[in-house]
Amino acid sequence: MINKVAKVTVYVNNQDEAKKFWTEKLNFVTKIDATEGPLRWIEVAPQESEWVTIVLYDKNLMKSQYPSANVDYKTVILSTENLDNAYNEMKSKGVEVTDIVTMPYARLFTFKDQDNNEYLLREDKF
Known part of the structure; x- marks a missing residue:
């Protein structure tokens, strides 16, 4: 059935500040930073070879896309x-x-x- 954890989403107020925190203060690497329309998708990980990533997702965008989403x-x-x-x-x-x-x-x-x-x-x- 399920064989691994792939991603953990953290809802953030400012993606640039979040990316800076994870890469500069915790020494994570940016695996993906891509934008399409209003969506910016950022994934960070402790190292390039790491499979599991943290997705830094815009909290307000998630609220507008899915008003009932729990972003706590x-x-x-x-x-x-x-x-x-x-x-x-x-x-x-x-x-x-x-x-x-x-x-x-x-x-x-x-x-x-x-x-x-x-x-x-x-x-x-x-």
């Missing part, structure tokens, strides 16, 4: 191999972060993007 943010959990380095780099770039928390399954912290959406970054230990 959902939790996205990202993963890193070195939580301390990621934490320190984000903090040095002005990203709003919480303190690192240690849970039985992982160490983690949350951070906010340019639209105040929260994300969770965790270092999994398998």
